[in-house]
Amino acid sequence: MSTSNSVPNPAVDARVAAELREKRKRKIASSLAKRHRTEKIFRVSGFSAVVTGLFFVILLFGSILIKGLPAFWQTSMTVPIYFDPTIIHVGAKPVQKEGESPALFQQRYIAWQTEMGTVDWDALIINGLIGKDPSVAAQWDELSSLYTSSETYRLRDLVLADPALIGQKKQLNILADANVDVWLAGNIDRSLPDDQQQLSPEVRQLADRLKAQGVLENTFNTNIFTNPDSRSSPATSGLAGAIVGSLFMMCIVIFISIPVGVASAIYLEEFAPKNFLTDVVEVNINNLAAVPSIVFGLLGAAIFIGWMHLPISAPLVGGLVLSLMTLPTVIITTRASLKAVPPSIRQAALGLGASRVQTIFHHVLPLAIPGILTGAIIGVAQALGETAPLLLIGMSAFVASVPATPLDQSTALPVQIFLWQGNELRNFFEGRTAAAIIVLLALMVGLNSLAIWLRKKFEVRW
Structure with missing residues (x-):
């Protein structure tokens, strides 16, 4: 039996290899x-x-x-107010007489204040307007519709504070009525019929004429920063109460959530034993960071108001609720910052004889400060913009005063935005709502910018 061996063909092999290479x-x-x-x-x-x-x-x-x-500018008029003694006929401010009992003096003083309230303060403003333009003297009723009603109370308070004003003339900036401001700002369709307009045709014509004469003019609206909210005089409504209420709440959040959150993160990351209990705690902290904020509002209403009987609609309760909501964020960011510190830092400190506490507080924590500060400030900024939990603890109530303490009734910036958005005088408060949003965004951008600056300032490279 014979076998035949295949003879290699170099040409064929080269062609096949070339085809494989080309493929x-x-x-x-x-x-x-x-x-x-x-x-x-x-x-x-x-x-x-x-x-x-x-x-x-x-x-x-x-x-x-x-x-x-545009809401930061508002229609007003500079009026020379003469505090006419013939109109303000109330007598001198009572002074306690020798031997007079405090109760009797208080009675005389209250009677003087009551008499001051019966003065026709509108006449002072209207006389000042007529002095600027005598041709409007016959339009007494129309003139009284040009300015907001709270200006009469302001004149009364000025005289109550300084009775020496009686008989003097003073230039005062008088705010225009909200409807007049809307009309002159063009926020209402001028072609609408009279029955759909808030102002009578005579008042609208008078406002246009005084605007053309320069009597009515746009000035920077400081009231939005200095006044609380107002329903009786929308033109004077401002954000002072909401800003102070938010400030109180943020102070509470800073002094509660940051120390407690950072201390908890240090213990869990550096000292806590790794067992089932700590695993459960860590899982629940991560879950709490994802819980909707309205749940914290329900918790705050049940515990702080229902059980502890803290005052409703108070910045103290709002601060405590927002502190609970911010804690998981602070703990998670702090732990992440501690983990980012290289293990060699700990090993070197321990190798040189430092205790565990000295290693953490003298070496690890200073290196983690940038991340901790960033997480804390971002958590505070998030709390500043929260609305849902505050609504559930009653901070949506109308409050016409600036809180003096965290126990006083108050509102907050995001809640004030919510309230203004639903106001019936929509043409006026739509701009105010956007202005309040600008203030809130400016505060939040400022806090986030501070976080970036602190991170860059304290950042350490290793």
Whole structure:
């Protein structure tokens, strides 16, 4: 039986090898082109996503600024007010006589205040307007509709504080009525019929004429920062009460959530034994960070108001509720900052004879401060913008005063925005709402900028 051996053919082998190389080249080229195409698509998609996000952010901020910035200016008029003694005929301010009992003096003083309240303060303002333009003397009723009603109380309070004003003339800035401001600002359709207008045709014509003469003018609205909310005089409503209430709450959040959160994170990360109990605690902290904020409002209403009987609608309760909501964020960010410190720092400190506590507080914690500060400030900024938990503890109630202590009734900036948005005088308060949003965003941007600055300042590279 014989076998035949195949004889190698160098030409055939070379051709096959060349075909294999060419096939591999085509495959590699195709794969490379596919990868380049995929990378290009990913880059274009990422860039498009960034541009789209920036577009909507700019659109949001632009719409808020367009609506809100005009609300920082309000129609007013500078009027020479003569405190006419023939109108303010109330006598001198009572002074306690020798031997007079405090009760009798208080009775005389209250009677003097009551008499001061019966003065025709409108006449002082209208006489001042007539002095600027005598041609409007016959339009007494129309003139009384130009300014907001609270200005008469302001004149009364000025005289109560300083009776020496009687008989003197003083230039005062008088705020226009909210409806007059809406009309002159163009926030209402002038073509609407008279029965759909808030002002009579005579008042509208008078307002237009005084505006053309420069008697009515736009001035910077400081009342939005210095006055609390008002229902009787919408033109004077402001954010002072909401700003102070938010300030009290943020102070409580800072002094409760940050120390407790940082201490808890240090213990869990550096000292707590790794067992089932700590695992349960860690899982629940992570879960609490994802719990809707309204749940914390329900918890606060049940515990702080229902069980502990703390005052409703008080910044103290709001601060405690927001502290509970901020705690998980502070704990998680602090633990992440501690984990970011290289283990070699701990090992070196322990190797040189430092105790565990000295290692943590003298070496690890200073290096983790940038991340801790960033997380804490972001948590506080998040608490500043929360609305839902505050609504459930009664901070949506109308409060017409600035709180003096955290136990006084108050509201907060996001809640004030919510209340103004639903106000029936929509044409006026729509701009005020956008202005309040600008104030809130400015505070939040400021807090986040502070977080970035502190992170850069204390950042340590190793």
